[in-house]
Amino acid sequence: MLPIIAITADTLIDHSPMINQHNADMAPSPIKEAVLAAGGVPIIFPVPSSLEDVDVMVAALGPRFDGLILPGGPDVDPTTYGQEPQPQLGRTNYLKDAFEIALVKAVLKAGKPIFAICRGLQIANVAMGGTLYQDLQGVATIKHIQAAPGNFPTHHVKCVPASRIASLVGTSSFVNSRHHQAVAQPAPGLSVTAQAQDGVIEALEGEHFLGVQWHPENLWQQDPTQFSLFTDLVARAQH
Ligand code: MN
Numbered sequence: 001m002l003p004i005i006a007i008t009a010d011t012l013i014d015h016s017p018m019i020n021q022h023n024a025d026m027a028p029s030p031i032k033e034a035v036l037a038a039g040g041v042p043i044i045f046p047v048p049s050s051l052e053d054v055d056v057m058v059a060a061l062g063p064r065f066d067g068l069i070l071p072g073g074p075d076v077d078p079t080t081y082g083q084e085p086q087p088q089l090g091r092t093n094y095l096k097d098a099f100e101i102a103l104v105k106a107v108l109k110a111g112k113p114i115f116a117i118c119r120g121l122q123i124a125n126v127a128m129g130g131t132l133y134q135d136l137q138g139v140a141t142i143k144h145i146q147a148a149p150g151n152f153p154t155h156h157v158k159c160v161p162a163s164r165i166a167s168l169v170g171t172s173s174f175v176n177s178r179h180h181q182a183v184a185q186p187a188p189g190l191s192v193t194a195q196a197q198d199g200v201i202e203a204l205e206g207e208h209f210l211g212v213q214w215h216p217e218n219l220w221q222q223d224p225t226q227f228s229l230f231t232d233l234v235a236r237a238q239h
Helices: 029-037 051-064 094-109 119-127 164-169 224-237
Strands: 004-008 041-045 067-070 114-117 155-159 172-175 191-196 201-206 209-212
Touching (some): 004 029, 004 094, 004 224, 051 094, 067 119, 067 224, 094 114, 094 119, 114 119, 114 224, 119 201, 119 209, 155 164, 164 201, 164 209, 164 224, 209 224
Parallel strands (some): 004 067
Antiparallel strands (some): 155 172, 155 191, 191 201, 201 209
């Protein structure tokens, strides 16, 4: 059986001439393509319509997939980690936050693997008890919101030797960067395994969990080490 890899959706807030596509659920096509290329079968989970839907959806969907990808997306609502919103906070989606937090807890409890990208890394860290920087101003000293096209690598990350991420992309990797938030306090049970030159956390890992702050879905087409992040998840989902 090919492993089924769930990808959580975001709400498309752009205007659409088609009324049926207002607030449509969407997930990045390059993630779907990477999962298929890696030998998995992707399925997209929509954002719940209400908080009442969250537990129902997690309970029903939880047993029906083998691995989870948390994609990039909007800012994480800081009330999920005990802070009030600061002026630099961007768009948030508390229904997506609530769904992904509950899903992460259920998936880890079931012992299934998670691969998290950008905001996905951040929401998973919050789900496991960590905190975030709402904005990197005053924290970062290199550019983490690149002006270059999204599929161009722009800054380096150093990976801890003998970590899972280093085994996949090496101890130094040239990555893209499209984030203004980042992990502040890593959750208990998660190790920092990659950092940018300014100390910003670029990867966390733990049992069943790997997350990166960059966007490998826009790099794997030209960089085999970045594709290995997807084959690693699919392989872990097969066990
Ligand atoms: Mn970065």
